[in-house]
């Protein structure tokens with residue numbers, strides 16, 4: 001038995017949800033470029049769960065279901081109020097999502113109908129949790145979700161208490177479309193491994209959020225912004241990046257396990273970053289990002305991934321840096337739950353093997369002789 005480090009190139013399951021073939025990403029066979037330009041996040045959620053684009057009444061029904069289910073149990077909000085104010089935002093989200101299960105009477109009901117209902121609840125409640133957490137740690141009261149609005153609009157409204165501008169809603173909506181699913185990425189795999197033991201959907205989601213938190217995965221978007229802030233201005237980019245590369249440090253937001261010729265989502269986020277920079281009159285983050293891309297791609301051949309330009313997009317939307325990865329989780333909940341439902345539908349325990357590299361034929365030494 002020979003191990004493949006990081007399971008690179010190993011095909012671990014079949015799935016009909018999203019594909020990456022020759023560098024082209026599709027959700028249910030529809031190219032991400034078409035979805036980014038034309039679909040709303042709610043249409044994508046429907047597509048991922050039900051395998052087809054919704055007609056008008058199906059879309060209205062899903063939008064209604066998502067806003068009808070957006071309230072979070074009061075007990076969970078009370079618990080968030082007890083979290084330390086400086087707690088990591090993904091740790092807070094992971095804990096809050098895990099505790100949702102305690103207040104859902106059907107948490108352990110494994111019927112397909114119940115699991116779909118819980119997928120709707122989770123998709124609806126995550127934005128409410130992230131917005132409530134953000135307000136509570138600033139000493140503000142959480143804001144109740146509005147009815148019959150999109151996830152993007154509702155989230156921005158619950159975050160600030162103000163009606164968001166149309167341009168902000170559109171930008172966030174497109175970002176949510178672009179992050180919704182991505183084949184067997186680490187967090188989706190974690191979710192599938194967890195539920196393949198026939199554990200419940202909340203356990204799968206908790207595993208997924210824990211996996212997304214890391215800076216080699218979803219946590220990279222926050223790390224990109226930390227880097228941009230550390231660099232400060234475009235004048236400092238060249239020396240900063242050259243030093244990092246000379247020290248063999250990774251540049252966050254570059255490289256990908258599957259895409260070797262570029263992530264198809266990055267160009268949409270780059271365009272949005274540029275447009276939002278122009279609208280707000282602050283091109284600093286975009287200009288720095290473009291310079292970084294030139295150096296990293298020029299020297300290392302590494303291209304930006306989905307996390308790179310999303311950092312400047314969210315910052316231009318005035319979203320706090322440590323909410324970037326929770327926003328990724330809000331979007332990816334659609335993909336995680338679609339994969340969890342697919343796993344339940346045709347389940348087999350996921351249990352690979354390990355190539356043993358430890359000592360062999362060791363004698364047991366009694367404790368007195370050690």
Ligand SMILES: CC(=O)SCCNC(=O)CCNC(=O)[C@H](O)C(C)(C)COP(=O)(O)OP(=O)(O)OC[C@H]1O[C@@H](n2cnc3c(N)ncnc32)[C@H](O)[C@@H]1OP(=O)(O)O
Pocket residue numbers: 006215216217218220249250251252253254255256257258300302305306307
């Ligand atoms: C939503 C997402 O999860 S997208 C990915 C988000 N993560 C990041 O942006 C973090 C930065 N990027 C990385 O760490 C990697 O590119 C990963 C983890 C995304 C994919 O990596 P892998 O396929 O496992 O490649 P691995 O980490 O083994 O790197 C291969 C080589 O490329 C180099 N490399 C890969 N990414 C980078 C980077 N961002 N900056 C500098 N060098 C890099 C590695 O140092 C390594 O070099 P070596 O062979 O000289 O040791």
Ligand SMILES: O=C([O-])CC(=O)C(=O)O
Pocket residue numbers: 179181182184185186217257258305306
């Ligand atoms: O697929 C991956 O390895 C990471 C990624 O880009 C994603 O999850 O969106």
